[in-house]
Amino acid sequence: MDDEQLADLHRFLAEYHRKLAKDAVLDVIQQYHSDLAQRLADEAALIPRRTAIAQLEASVAGHRADFEHERERADRLMAELLQATAEATAAREATARLEGEVAVLRTRARTDSSIDQTERRLGQLAATLVDADRKAARG
Secondary structure, eight states, rough: OOOHHHHHHHHHHHHHHHHHHHHSSHHHHHHHHHHHHHHHHHHHHHHHHHHHHHHHHHHHHHHHHHHHHHHHHHHHHHHHHHHHHHHHHHHHHHHHHHHHHHHHHHHHHHHOOOOOHHHHHHHHHHHHHHHHHHHHHOO
């Protein structure tokens, strides 16, 4: 029996008890059937509402699951964004530092007659570049 049939049955019983109350001779019997008819009519009105509430609760549960999934996804994306921002900042800082070292080497090469010192500094710069590249690859 579905909810609509159950509500119809309650309405039918409410009408039946209203008729019994109307036909009753004793006040006690009349009051009993009137009260029962009212409770059955109230229940008939509540059945579709309960069904709608159950359907809404099921829908809410589905939406809540979707929300939780999307929130977890957003949290993961935010963590990735923060990691990428930190890596980009570190790369900019390394680039600025290396550009400064290259500028110093160029200046020394123009003013300094010591080729050995410049070559040593270029070797250190190359090692620094390799080290920075390895750190970025491990990232």
